Amino acid sequence: MHLARGSSDDPHVWLWVLGALALYALISYALAYRARARRGSSHPARDAVHDLKDREDPQPPEDRFVSRLIxxxxxxxxxxxxxxxxxxxxxxxxxxxxxxxVTVWAYFDHRTQTRAAARR
Structure with a gap:
């Protein structure tokens, strides 16, 4: 009888996956916090948490697609x-x-945010 196993024999794979998810969440929060602090928010930490679940300024569809692809x-x-x-x-x-x-992704998002703000 064979027991079902994952695709890897490394027992630490789940730690790597959880670490990657935590890193993504931390970087997303840090970028939102930085954007709120630059805009002069009185409570950038609280506003950054709200920005993670609903964005005020959605990117245009093509920029959002490229950002997610990166x-x-x-x-x-x-x-x-x-x-x-x-x-x-x-x-x-x-x-x-x-x-x-992450640097390439943040740079692309920064560049497209700057261009979108200039168009307004």
């Missing part, structure tokens, strides 16, 4: 790097890949 591509690339490496190399390469992916 986000998911970065997550996929980070997951692929984690799958292909092990040990201390995994921690270093996953950290660097995630940092580059």
């Amino acid at each position: 986000m998911f591509s970065g997550a996929g690339l980070t997951g692929l790097v984690a799958y292909l490496t092990s040990g201390a190399v995994r921690v270093l390469t996953v950290g660097l890949t995630a940092l580059v992916a």
Whole structure:
């Protein structure tokens, strides 16, 4: 009899997945907080939490699609790097890949937000 198992023999895979989700939530909150603080909000922490669930200024559909494509591509690339490496190399390469992916994603969102604000 065979027992059903996950696709990986590494017992720490769920920790990596939960860590990636926590990192995504933290980065999303930090970007929302930064935007609220720059706009001069009196309570940027509380407003940033509200921005996570409903956005005041939705992106145009094409910018939102590209932003999500960058986000998911970065997550996929980070997951692929984690799958292909092990040990201390995994921690270093996953950290660097995630940092580059998040930087590209944040830069794109910043650039499109600046252009959208200039059009108004």
